[in-house]
Amino acid sequence: MDIIIFIFKLLITITAPFGVREEFWGKALLLISPSALRKLCKSFRIVLVEGTNGKSTTSNILANILKCDNTKACVGHEPKNTENTIAGFLTKNYKSSSVAIFSVDLEYLQKIADTVS
Secondary structure: OHHHHHHHHHHHHHHHHOOOOOOHHHHHHHOOOOOOOHHHHHOOEEEEEEEOOOOOHHHHHHHHHHHHOOOOOEOOOOOOOOOOHHHHHHHHHHOOEEEEEEEEEEHHHHHHHHHHH
C-alpha cells in the first residue's frame, strides 16, 4: 500500500503546477484502492473543525500551537472537505506531518468522522 500512496504523492507534486487538484488524485486513489483512506488516516492524528464561522482561523491557530510543540501539522482548507479531498490531502502530506486538521462543513461532518475514526 505504501508504494501506491508514494506514487500518488509524486503525481500530486508533479501535476500541482498545472492546476490538477489534490481532490482529483484522491478520487483516483480511492477508485484504485478503496481502503487507502483508512490506511492514510492511521498515519495521522485527525482533527475535524466544524462551525458556521471561524473554522479556518481555528484550524490555523491549532496548527500553530502544535508546531510550537514541534508537532508537524498540516491544515486542509478546501471549502468542502469530502473523502476525495481528504484522501488527496493526506496523500500529499503522507510521512511529512503527523497531525491533519480539516475544516468540515456540517453536511459532510458525520460521514467524514465515520471515515477517519
